Amino acid sequence: MEVALTAPKLAARVARRIESDIIAAGWPAGELFGSETELRLRYRVSRAVLREAVRIVEHHQVASMRRGPTGGLIVRAPDATPSARALVIYLAHVRTTIPDLMAARLLLESLAVAMTAGSITEEGIQRLRGTCEHEAAQPGVEIQDGLHLALGELSGNPAVALFIAVLTLLTRHYASARTLGADAVRAARADSARAHRAIVEATIAGDVALAEHRVATHLRALGDWFGADSQPPMGVVRPVDPGAGQLKLAEVVADQIRADIARAGLTEGDLAGSEQHLLDRHRVSRAVLREAIRLLEYHSVAGMRRGPGGGLIVNRPDPSASVAAIALHLEYQGIDFDALRLVRDVVELGCIEPVVARRDEPGVARRLRAAQRLDPATPADQLEELSHVFHTELAELTGNPVLALFQRILTTLAARHLHATPRSGPTPSHEVMVAEVSQVHRGIAEAVLAGDSGLAKHRMRRHLAALNTDWWH
Structure with missing residues (x-):
């Protein structure tokens, strides 16, 4: 069975479609996007999957479900607070x-x-x-x-x-x-x-x-x-005060569980507690706890394993859901292409010197060369994704999780801009684009591995300056 067809994964995909459709509609805050029945028919999913998707959309502060005869999904101005908090917890968790x-x-x-x-x-x-x-x-x-x-x-x-x-x-x-x-x-x-x-x-x-x-x-x-040798303590991220802001109880409980996982120093595969233990610990209903767990699963913090010896199992940290939510928020804020490129320039140029400093460490040269994924056989529908791999790997090789995280957010947002912006002129042929980007990436990598940070920055700066809304490398 493909994982993509499981209910949680399907709900996440439906949530992304709902959010994309709201953006395409001009983000009409305060307006009715559709009743539950209309949304089920539009997205062709069951009531259970739709309600799971709506919980994710609500968590992103994109829309909320209003009950009653005149109810439905109401578009709202998004709030980056939950996702920003999740990024902070992620950065603390990866030390x-x-x-x-x-x-x-x-x-x-x-x-x-x-x-x-x-x-x-x-x-x-x-x-x-x-x-x-x-x-x-x-x-x-x-x-x-x-x-x-x-x-x-x-x-x-x-x-x-x-x-x-x-x-x-x-x-x-x-x-x-x-x-x-x-x-x-x-x-x-x-x-x-x-x-x-x-x-x-x-x-x-x-x-x-x-x-x-x-x-x-x-x-x-x-x-x-x-202190130069100061290490971030596990558990430093304290749970959210339930009286602060407009967080739902399930979101508060999810934050408390994340803080407990960090405080206890639990890592991938560790048991965070059985369902009964968590119910006793947080003193909430089973429905609230399960909604909190669904949020933890969506953010890849932990997942519930059923059966004997089961419980809430800690996952490998993955900020993907928060990255997507932050990109949504920035899009709502109206960040334009020039503002986005300015920040991307700073972050990507800031990655050069740390990687140059680590160039002789085991695996760095191999990973940087392997990240040059483009060749004449690259399918057209994979060109955009594979062209981002080099930039993402360069950020990862800095060893700085902040730069790697912010680079992912900017790349995600760039992709949203790319797909939402009409092409204004002729597009180079597939072969030309592959050849140009491959040559630029190879030149940057060669300069980095030679220890020439000045030349690497020069080539990266020219590469980034050449980007345009018709095609974002």
Whole structure:
């Protein structure tokens, strides 16, 4: 039996179709997308599969089911919070290191201050200075992230803002595991306040180089505050407060189970508990628990194994579902091609030096060469997917899970743009596209393996600059 035909997989496919159809309809928030009966007929599935698909759509905050005589699936403005939280939990679970976290923050926050400095308004100036004043008035908080979030938002780039939000939340989670005395907290707050004011004034003055330098200095100091050899503790991601936000009870329970798995240090194949144990632990109904488990299965956190010796079994971490949800949110935010390409440039160029530094490690050269999947025999319907493999593998080879994750999100979003944008001109022949992309990928790989990061960046930059909406390599 093919796995793709099982109910959970079919429900996920139906959910993606519903979301794609809502996007194609212009994302009409507040409008009725269809009754349950209409949706069953439209997508040709059973009531059980449709309801499972609707739960996924609701979890993505794309639409929600309204019951009653005039009910149906109501389109809503999506909220990235559940998926962003899932990304944070994933990054903690795969033990993202502090150096990797700070390296990713440096790339994105340098971009944020450059964009903000070039476009800041009087209102933006007031917001930045007001944020610094507000942070200075918060006692007992050693990690101040309001300014970082404000810079991300003022950049005007939805992906930059969202990625910075994820990374500041992850930083806060890691910091929550530290125990500091009152004097250390005061010193950390004072250092942070001085650094933030300096960054703000350079940004307001439009001095991009100075603002970027001060961001780099601040993030290095933050990394030192954690410690060069600091390791992210398992279980640092605390469960969501059930009283916060508009999360359904099943979502709260799913977050609590994920936090318990992380806290216990469970890995793939470990038993997280029987159904009865989980019912007793979380004190919810069987229906709520099973909906929570379906969410965990959808996010590949864990799955329920039936029969003797069964229970909730931990899976290999896989952020695919959250990646798709984040891409949906960014699409709703109206991220355009130029904004998307700008972030992709920063992330992909940021992958070059880490891979150059690791080029002599076992397996790196083999994997980089194997990622060059295109040849004249490549089927046309696989060209787009296989052309992304090289970029994805390059990001994976950095050893930085943040860069690899963000690259996946940007690639997913790029594919959505590609399929949603009409072609504006003639498309090169299949043979020409294969030959051009193969040559470029080979040139980048050769420069990386030769240790020539400058040439590798030059070739990558030219490659990315050549991308267009008619065909995204």
